[in-house]
Amino acid sequence: MIELRGVHKAFGDFTVLRGVDLTLEEGETLVVLGRSGTGKSVTLKHIVGLLLPDEGSILVNGVDVTTADREQLRQVRREVAYLFQTGALVNWLSVRDNVSLPLVEKRTIPPSEIRERVDESLQSLGMLEAAERMPAEISGGMRKRAALARVLVAEPKAILYDEPTAGLDPIMARTVGRLIRDVQSSGERTALVVTHDLELAFGVATRVGLHYKGQLIELADPERFKQSDHPVIRAFLDGEEYYEEELSS
Amino acid sequence: MATLRDSLASKGQAIRLTITEAGFTATTLIQAAGRIIPDARQRWRFILDQLVVCGISPLPVVCVVGLFTGMLLALQVGMELSKLGQSEAIANIIGVVLFREMGPFMTAMILTASVGSAMAAEIGTMRVSEEIDALECLTVDPVSFLVMPRIVAMAIMTPLLTFVSCVLGVIGGGIVAKTQLSVTTSVYLRNVLASLEAKADALAPFPSEVYTGLIKAAVFGVLVSSISCAAGLKASGGAIGVGRAVRTAVVRSFLMLIIIGYYISWMFFK
Numbered sequence: 001m002i003e004l005r006g007v008h009k010a011f012g013d014f015t016v017l018r019g020v021d022l023t024l025e026e027g028e029t030l031v032v033l034g035r036s037g038t039g040k041s042v043t044l045k046h047i048v049g050l051l052l053p054d055e056g057s058i059l060v061n062g063v064d065v066t067t068a069d070r071e072q073l074r075q076v077r078r079e080v081a082y083l084f085q086t087g088a089l090v091n092w093l094s095v096r097d098n099v100s101l102p103l104v105e106k107r108t109i110p111p112s113e114i115r116e117r118v119d120e121s122l123q124s125l126g127m128l129e130a131a132e133r134m135p136a137e138i139s140g141g142m143r144k145r146a147a148l149a150r151v152l153v154a155e156p157k158a159i160l161y162d163e164p165t166a167g168l169d170p171i172m173a174r175t176v177g178r179l180i181r182d183v184q185s186s187g188e189r190t191a192l193v194v195t196h197d198l199e200l201a202f203g204v205a206t207r208v209g210l211h212y213k214g215q216l217i218e219l220a221d222p223e224r225f226k227q228s229d230h231p232v233i234r235a236f237l238d239g240e241e242y243y244e245e246e247l248s249s
Numbered sequence: 250m251a252t253l254r255d256s257l258a259s260k261g262q263a264i265r266l267t268i269t270e271a272g273f274t275a276t277t278l279i280q281a282a283g284r285i286i287p288d289a290r291q292r293w294r295f296i297l298d299q300l301v302v303c304g305i306s307p308l309p310v311v312c313v314v315g316l317f318t319g320m321l322l323a324l325q326v327g328m329e330l331s332k333l334g335q336s337e338a339i340a341n342i343i344g345v346v347l348f349r350e351m352g353p354f355m356t357a358m359i360l361t362a363s364v365g366s367a368m369a370a371e372i373g374t375m376r377v378s379e380e381i382d383a384l385e386c387l388t389v390d391p392v393s394f395l396v397m398p399r400i401v402a403m404a405i406m407t408p409l410l411t412f413v414s415c416v417l418g419v420i421g422g423g424i425v426a427k428t429q430l431s432v433t434t435s436v437y438l439r440n441v442l443a444s445l446e447a448k449a450d451a452l453a454p455f456p457s458e459v460y461t462g463l464i465k466a467a468v469f470g471v472l473v474s475s476i477s478c479a480a481g482l483k484a485s486g487g488a489i490g491v492g493r494a495v496r497t498a499v500v501r502s503f504l505m506l507i508i509i510g511y512y513i514s515w516m517f518f519k
Contacts (some may be wrong), residue, residue, distance in 0.1 A: 045382070048386050050382050050385065050386070074388045077385070077386050077387070077388050078388060081386065082382075082383070082386040084379050084382070084383050085379075086378060086379060088378065088379040088380045088382065088383035089380070089383075090375070090380055090383075090384070091375075091380070101384075101387055101389060102387045102388070102389075104291075105387065105388060105389050107291065147383075150387070154387070
């Protein structure tokens with residue numbers, strides 16, 4: 001469904017991606033682990049066309065995002081939703097208006113149906129009672145749930161989760177992990193999760209990879225990943241610093 | 250030699266950046282204009298909100314500045330005219346200066362400082378906190394959603410506020426003319442209207458010069474809002490980036506008001 005081939009990206013002199021290759025099959029949940037600042041979120045942003053690579057190609061259901069026209073890009077974004085790390089709710093719209101936004105913008109859905117679908121989405125995430133509140137009036141965990149409701153209401157085929165548990169307390173992090181599992185199992189959706197939260201990763205993944213120095217190393221099922229001999233993976237799983245300067249191929 | 254080359258290179262880069270950003274502002278304005286007819290009905294609530302923000306919030310400041318601008322003008326120029334025995338001419342000067350230049354310009358300056366800076370800050374904050382990226386991912390066009398309602402509101406409210414400012418300026422000038430320069434109210438008003446080449450009729454109830462001032466004000470409103478929104482959309486780098494966007498918006502708006510204001514006057518009154 002999603003395929004990245006040799007994606008390179010640099011911001012000025014700082015190279016973030018050095019030839020990322022990744023294939024995401026329909027229905028699977030791929031978790032990309034990695035330390036902060038290794039380019040995990042940059043990879044996600046390339047998939048929905050928020051960033052363009054310096055080199056390489058990105059295919060989403062056969063559409064090359066790097067050369068897609070406006071309408072093709074809109075289609076890609078309808079199929080692949082992005083859950084931002086902070087939730088990125090529009091701060092001057094209520095939770096309900098935020099969740100309604102993707103449906104209202106389609107301009108073909110009657111208001112009664114929009115209300116019904118929004119209520120359903122908010123209810124499924126336990127956010128219905130906070131529907132009329134503003135994003136500034138709710139907690140970080142609630143903002144994330146509201147953002148997930150906004151993503152789910154549009155019924156995308158795939159969801160990109162950007163650090164879904166970052167900044168949350170352990171209880172809320174587990175709740176979000178459970179929500180992701182529920183979402184994946186209920187809708188048979190494809191998911192790409194980037195995180196450095198190991199508990200979340202091994203709780204939701206069907207495959208796990210590690211982002212290191214602008215490349216994706218060792219994509220494997222969770223059990224094989226845990227037993228990997230790769231020194232970078234071992235260091236990451238053990239929570240230790242890895243000092244080797246150059247990544248060996 | 251290397252220093253000179255570096256200096257020239259950095260100047261060249263600055264010029265290129267300015268041209269690129271001017272192009273971005275123009276593109277944003279054109280895109281927003283293109284979204285008015287298809288999207289205005291859908292966005293009526295946002296347009297209404299912006300009409301309040303652009304029109305009602307700055308009204309007290311516009312009123313005070315308008316009134317005192319007229320009073321100051323009458324006092325300073327009136328004292329010089331009275332030395333020449335031409336006190337009554339103050340009305341002609343007030344009418345022409347306020348409706349042609351000072352009214353639209355002062356109002357646009359106030360709106361730049363109060364509304365334009367807020368637009369750049371709001372949109373800039375949305376940019377750096379990924380809200381605009383999120384809108385794009387939801388297939389919501391940020392120009393239609395954020396920029397178009399602001400430009401429409403400023404195009405409507407700037408002329409209205411300018412008119413209020415000019416009327417209050419004329420009233421302020423009249424108060425000073427009567428109390429300090431001994432010009433009677435009837436003579437003052439007759440001379441103000443005469444200065445505006447009054448050709449009022451049923452179709453155009455105000456003198457023609459009022460309209461030129463209002464057209465100028467509408468252009469100023471569009472300029473300030475498009476420059477401010479474009480600066481916000483280009484913001485990057487957290488809180489510092491938002492601050493930079495606000496400064497850019499205010500400085501560029503002031504410069505463009507002066508430059509474009511001159512050419513509009515040149516077109517109408519050459």
